[in-house]
Amino acid sequence: MSLPSKVKIVEVSPRDGLQNEKEFIATPVKIELIDRLSQAGFPNIEAVSFVSPKWVPQMADGAEVMAGIQRRPGTIYSALTPNLRGFEGALAAGIDEVVIFGAASEAFSQKNINCSIAESITRFEPVAQAAKAAGLRLRGSISCALGCPYQGETPIASVVDVARRMLALGCDEIDVADTIGVGTALRVGQVMRAVTEIVDPARISGHFHDTYGQSLANILAAMEAGISIFHSSVGGLGGCPYAKGATGNVATEDVLYMLRGLDIDTGIDLDAVVDTGQWISGHIGHKSSSRAGNALAARKAA
Amino acid sequence: MSLPSKVKIVEVSPRDGLQNEKEFIATPVKIELIDRLSQAGFPNIEAVSFVSPKWVPQMADGAEVMAGIQRRPGTIYSALTPNLRGFEGALAAGIDEVVIFGAASEAFSQKNINCSIAESITRFEPVAQAAKAAGLRLRGSISCALGCPYQGETPIASVVDVARRMLALGCDEIDVADTIGVGTALRVGQVMRAVTEIVDPARISGHFHDTYGQSLANILAAMEAGISIFHSSVGGLGGCPYAKGATGNVATEDVLYMLRGLDIDTGIDLDAVVDTGQWISGHIGHKSSSRAGNALAARKAA
Numbered sequence: 053m054s055l056p057s058k059v060k061i062v063e064v065s066p067r068d069g070l071q072n073e074k075e076f077i078a079t080p081v082k083i084e085l086i087d088r089l090s091q092a093g094f095p096n097i098e099a100v101s102f103v104s105p106k107w108v109p110q111m112a113d114g115a116e117v118m119a120g121i122q123r124r125p126g127t128i129y130s131a132l133t134p135n136l137r138g139f140e141g142a143l144a145a146g147i148d149e150v151v152i153f154g155a156a157s158e159a160f161s162q163k164n165i166n167c168s169i170a171e172s173i174t175r176f177e178p179v180a181q182a183a184k185a186a187g188l189r190l191r192g193s194i195s196c197a198l199g200c201p202y203q204g205e206t207p208i209a210s211v212v213d214v215a216r217r218m219l220a221l222g223c224d225e226i227d228v229a230d231t232i233g234v235g236t237a238l239r240v241g242q243v244m245r246a247v248t249e250i251v252d253p254a255r256i257s258g259h260f261h262d263t264y265g266q267s268l269a270n271i272l273a274a275m276e277a278g279i280s281i282f283h284s285s286v287g288g289l290g291g292c293p294y295a296k297g298a299t300g301n302v303a304t305e306d307v308l309y310m311l312r313g314l315d316i317d318t319g320i321d322l323d324a325v326v327d328t329g330q331w332i333s334g335h336i337g338h339k340s341s342s343r344a345g346n347a348l349a350a351r352k353a354a
Numbered sequence: 355m356s357l358p359s360k361v362k363i364v365e366v367s368p369r370d371g372l373q374n375e376k377e378f379i380a381t382p383v384k385i386e387l388i389d390r391l392s393q394a395g396f397p398n399i400e401a402v403s404f405v406s407p408k409w410v411p412q413m414a415d416g417a418e419v420m421a422g423i424q425r426r427p428g429t430i431y432s433a434l435t436p437n438l439r440g441f442e443g444a445l446a447a448g449i450d451e452v453v454i455f456g457a458a459s460e461a462f463s464q465k466n467i468n469c470s471i472a473e474s475i476t477r478f479e480p481v482a483q484a485a486k487a488a489g490l491r492l493r494g495s496i497s498c499a500l501g502c503p504y505q506g507e508t509p510i511a512s513v514v515d516v517a518r519r520m521l522a523l524g525c526d527e528i529d530v531a532d533t534i535g536v537g538t539a540l541r542v543g544q545v546m547r548a549v550t551e552i553v554d555p556a557r558i559s560g561h562f563h564d565t566y567g568q569s570l571a572n573i574l575a576a577m578e579a580g581i582s583i584f585h586s587s588v589g590g591l592g593g594c595p596y597a598k599g600a601t602g603n604v605a606t607e608d609v610l611y612m613l614r615g616l617d618i619d620t621g622i623d624l625d626a627v628v629d630t631g632q633w634i635s636g637h638i639g640h641k642s643s644s645r646a647g648n649a650l651a652a653r654k655a656a
Binding site: 262313 | 644
């Protein structure tokens, strides 16, 4: 196995994890979550989104959350910004990185936002230009990069095409996201290797879901393809809107447990993350789906 | 990745999976489970054990179970046989393969059976000789091969030493078992490569638990080390006696889903296994812990 010596973990629980929770999570809880995560050493936290509160009411308090947190030097705080209005909100809140997004599946794009992939990405041009002008980092997220609920397996050429468009918009980092968790290790390696042909591997991240339990194997395969940035969510926060009751984002504790065993440095305190996973799971009222998190917490309690 | 083109799955749910269930599972349910599994195409099923019913009351009906199943040609039915009396029961029941076992951890051996590793394996000599004389297959299982609840990480030399002793007893197949699920991919590769130095890789199997969510990554690493036999349990049946509420054996559905994606042939019908996982989970009254199983069942229901 040829593996990186360092991995950057992007912790997505405050945004991607919480946004699917039906009950509104109080602003102070969101603030404490982000502060716990930054104190645990995460170099990048997807903290909030600036979208219409009509679409995503859970994220309506993005400005208050950002105003309430204690900034840790060395942590990049990211926000989803679907349009210029969202970007203005993010800029005012002092966000370090804005995230734009597009699907690699034509069927998904048409069904969800009623336009082609190409059109959907063109719409982000003003946001991308504004981010560059303001000196912010820009991240582009490619959803449905392994499969789509409507059209099955995603052609690798579609992923590469979206990556190329995102590069052209000036993205500093590009996420290859298996939104519905259907991908397996061989295909993940193929997709990642194809994207590394046009994007520097140091600027590509892998975003995996444990819907089919494949995330850690996929991360291993992605690392072997040269990738060293991964998204994860403490306690596995965040369900899957396409499969009720299914597991969502890969749990940060499981990823960190594996990486520690592989002697890969992340700079993150696993012990603090385990505590945070148990704490936030208690707050939102369902058991953590992190297997390593639950086992380590049980070991600590014993 | 250098992966095998074929993998043999040893389905352990009827024995390893059910034996931790507190409530007695009715004999006809056990029989139906084994029959469903053989019909799904499993080449090897760990069906029963012949141990004292005082120790493991759940397995007291081994003879009735074996008398009730429909034998499928091509399926090897295995039984745990801790002593000559158990072996006689297995032989009378028409078992194809008997399984003996020993820990790779000295602390575990002393604490659990009050003797050294070497002594514990010597005690199996009569069973091994009887199995050979009767023309049965003999499998040796090395527990705590990655870690031990009492002494932490297991030295690789201890695993190799137990493997050597089991080879000397005439074992046809040797299991490297991460009984408490603590192992991660790098170490798994190292342990497997060390064992392949003295045992033909085609005779080594990997037995992983998802206590820390690492099984699929570990299977991937083991395959890269030349291993092509793995144990799994439908619905993830079987808890972990060392961590209450923790996940047990890796779920067969998750393994098959990954192997299918890797174009690795198992000869097993994943669809039938998904149904069986949901069926048996209903019978024992707790939700399947197989992520792929639950996601595929939800997809089917939709």
